[in-house]
Amino acid sequence: MSELAEALAGLNEDYVTKIVQRKVTAGEDPECILAELRQGMDIVGARHKKGEYFLGELVFSGEIFKNAMKTIEPRLAKNQSGKEQVKLVLGTVKGDIHNIGKDIVGNLLKIAGFDVYDLGIDVPKNAFVKKLKETDAAILGMSGLLTPSFEAMKETVEALKTAGLRYKVKVIVGGGIVTELVRKHCGADAWTDDGIKGVEICRAWAQEMKK
Amino acid sequence: MLKETMTRKERIISAVNLKVPDRVPVAMWMIQFPLRYKGIPQSLGYKDPVVTIKALTDTFHDLGGYDGQIQGDSIWPSSSWRISAAPTPMHRPGQEGEENEALQAVEREIMTVEDYDKIIAKGWNGFCEEFLPRVTGRSLDKIDASQKKLLKVYVEDAKKWNGIDVPVMFGASTCDCQMILSLCRSFSKFTFDLYRIPDKVQAVMDAMVDDLIQNVINDSRATGIPWVFFPLERGSGAYYSLKIWERLGYPYLKRMVDAFVAEGLTTILHFDTDWTLNLPYLRDLPRTKCICELDSKTDIFKAKKILKDHMCIMGDVPASLLSLGTPEDVTAYCEKLIDVVGVGGGFILSTGCECPIDAKFENVKAMIDTAKNYACQIFPQ
Ligand code: B12
Numbered sequence: 001m002s003e004l005a006e007a008l009a010g011l012n013e014d015y016v017t018k019i020v021q022r023k024v025t026a027g028e029d030p031e032c033i034l035a036e037l038r039q040g041m042d043i044v045g046a047r048h049k050k051g052e053y054f055l056g057e058l059v060f061s062g063e064i065f066k067n068a069m070k071t072i073e074p075r076l077a078k079n080q081s082g083k084e085q086v087k088l089v090l091g092t093v094k095g096d097i098h099n100i101g102k103d104i105v106g107n108l109l110k111i112a113g114f115d116v117y118d119l120g121i122d123v124p125k126n127a128f129v130k131k132l133k134e135t136d137a138a139i140l141g142m143s144g145l146l147t148p149s150f151e152a153m154k155e156t157v158e159a160l161k162t163a164g165l166r167y168k169v170k171v172i173v174g175g176g177i178v179t180e181l182v183r184k185h186c187g188a189d190a191w192t193d194d195g196i197k198g199v200e201i202c203r204a205w206a207q208e209m210k211k
Numbered sequence: 212m213l214k215e216t217m218t219r220k221e222r223i224i225s226a227v228n229l230k231v232p233d234r235v236p237v238a239m240w241m242i243q244f245p246l247r248y249k250g251i252p253q254s255l256g257y258k259d260p261v262v263t264i265k266a267l268t269d270t271f272h273d274l275g276g277y278d279g280q281i282q283g284d285s286i287w288p289s290s291s292w293r294i295s296a297a298p299t300p301m302h303r304p305g306q307e308g309e310e311n312e313a314l315q316a317v318e319r320e321i322m323t324v325e326d327y328d329k330i331i332a333k334g335w336n337g338f339c340e341e342f343l344p345r346v347t348g349r350s351l352d353k354i355d356a357s358q359k360k361l362l363k364v365y366v367e368d369a370k371k372w373n374g375i376d377v378p379v380m381f382g383a384s385t386c387d388c389q390m391i392l393s394l395c396r397s398f399s400k401f402t403f404d405l406y407r408i409p410d411k412v413q414a415v416m417d418a419m420v421d422d423l424i425q426n427v428i429n430d431s432r433a434t435g436i437p438w439v440f441f442p443l444e445r446g447s448g449a450y451y452s453l454k455i456w457e458r459l460g461y462p463y464l465k466r467m468v469d470a471f472v473a474e475g476l477t478t479i480l481h482f483d484t485d486w487t488l489n490l491p492y493l494r495d496l497p498r499t500k501c502i503c504e505l506d507s508k509t510d511i512f513k514a515k516k517i518l519k520d521h522m523c524i525m526g527d528v529p530a531s532l533l534s535l536g537t538p539e540d541v542t543a544y545c546e547k548l549i550d551v552v553g554v555g556g557g558f559i560l561s562t563g564c565e566c567p568i569d570a571k572f573e574n575v576k577a578m579i580d581t582a583k584n585y586a587c588q589i590f591p592q
Pocket of ligand 1: 055098099100101102104105140141142143144145146147148172173174175176177192193194195196198199299314315316317318398442444445483484506508530563564565566567568
């Protein structure tokens with residue numbers, strides 16, 4: 001494991017900043033730095049799977065990763081990472097203004113390599129449809145923390161059908177009290193009350209799509 | 212109907228004391244649901260206490276009654292401006308939101324890292340002298356006057372419940388240090404603080420915990436209701452490691468609960484989200500002085516195994532089941548709870564968190580009726 005990957009996996013923020021600075025100043029290939037950072041994030045993911053790391057460690061490592069990216073991003077070739085990224089539209093549904101969980105899962109998805117279009121909170125069904133059409137995104141992620149949001153999720157899935165998009169867009173619903181009953185009610189493909197599981201589901205879909 | 216030989220209060224107290232009551236008691240936390248069910252705009256319900264208490268008690272009767280009213284009305288009673296909670300801005304029905312919409316919190320960073328030093332220097336209440344006016348735009352005098360007015364209404368409403376033999380299980384409230392700071396800093400920022408500056412966070416908690424305790428004691432004396440409602444929603448093992456919990460979560464919880472016990476108070480530990488990993492620690496809290504209230508995310512069956520001879524369990528009919536399920540689904544869920552968690556006593560049937568605004572009436576009724584009709588089919592070992 002590289003020094004940088006290890007520093008990130010160990011949540012050693014200052015050290016990550018130092019190494020990235022050093023590498024950039026030395027003129028190292030930013031692609032290689034990015035690869036090492038990704039390796040660090042993979043280790044974080046593995047530790048989470050083993051029960052050693054929790055949501056907190058994922059959120060914090062995501063922050064360290066994001067800050068490191070600020071340093072190397074301007075030096076990365078423009079289209080490099082965009083090529084293979086699967087597009088995903090995300091938002092909290094109409095009537096619901098909870099953003100915490102959605103923002104976290106949005107960051108986790110970005111780090112996992114998705115091209116995330118976050119429409120924010122209180123998003124009307126037509127705004128979801130419009131964005132899906134515009135971006136040709138393959139996945140729709142809807143967040144909601146309140147029971148009345150289940151109706152808004154259902155209406156959005158209906159709107160996707162009306163717009164002729166449902167067959168090509170995978171839909172996942174998430175939030176603290178979302179269950180299988182909720183998934184069925186709104187006609188989604190998957191559900192989760194855990195952001196990390198949500199990312200895994202989207203990753204599996206992305207892999208299928210690439211086949 | 213099962214034969215009833217106890218009053219509602221006796222039934223609840225017996226469950227808290229881990230005895231086997233005549234039947235499983237059922238307690239409700241609901242404000243939004245009765246308003247909607249009675250066709251009253253949410254906005255009016257939160258503004259007009261007379262309308263609210265009528266909607267609550269009418270719904271109680273329509274449901275055929277139940278054993279405990281968790282919160283007497285929509286008020287969080289406090290005897291002064293000193294609150295043991297985060298002044299999180301709210302998206303209120305009829306104000307920021309539509310007339311009939313559910314109340315929602317607007318979480319944003321209302322406290323900076325610099326504020327930590329102020330808490331360390333002045334304690335929580337001292338800090339709030341500056342913090343509350345800054346966040347709410349209202350003077351301390353105004354906040355104080357409004358709290359005192361609301362407290363009077365709350366005490367009157369509690370009397371109305373007692374008048375129909377229903378105990379109110381909420382005489383004061385507090386959040387834990389972790390939850391207050393997480394809501395004030397916002398979830399992500401507070402998480403960063405836990406890793407970047409844990410020593411400072413600990414110093415902040417040390418500086419605030421005694422004020423939180425004193426506020427609760429003052430408030431419970433003012434209402435005369437010996438119950439503390441204690442939401443813990445941001446420190447569970449679903450979010451943070453046990454290492455963090457052992458340092459910044461549990462010690463403060465223990466200190467607070469011990470102080471409440473010394474004051475003769477019973478505490479409802481309102482554990483929303485998944486606390487399964489943290490359950491073993493609860494055995495170290497004083498026996499029969501707290502209720503472990505779950506919202507269906509914690510494994511309630513595991514909770515029973517761990518806490519059965521130590522702490523009463525309350526919960527955990529899921530919000531989505533009450534909103535989307537059928538009465539048959541709800542009945543089956545509650546029967547299982549009564550069988551597995553109700554066995555040997557020490558269980559109060561309730562909704563996970565507040566009963567959802569759009570719960571189906573027949574589902575809520577099915578839940579309450581199950582407690583009244585269904586006897587545990589399992590015998591204690
Ligand atoms: C903290 C909290 C509060 C805080 C405010 C938090 C906030 N910003 O709104 C306070 C104390 C102010 C509060 C107040 C109330 N609350 Co509250 N609260 C919670 C709690 C415990 C956690 C929510 C939270 O902050 N989670 C933190 C983030 C990180 O988690 P998350 O949002 O679940 O997101 C994660 C996953 O779900 C997932 N995810 C989320 N979205 C998506 C989307 C996709 C696509 C994917 C893949 C994944 C994903 O990824 C995230 C990371 O893992 C939940 C309980 C619960 N089990 O969720 C209740 C809950 C939201 N509250 C509830 C209630 C009833 C209330 C009150 C009405 C109570 C009252 N009478 O005062 C008020 C006002 C309403 C409100 N919530 O705004 C209910 C709402 C359900 C309902 N009945 O409609 C809940 C669900 C509790 C329950 N079990 O019933 N609450």
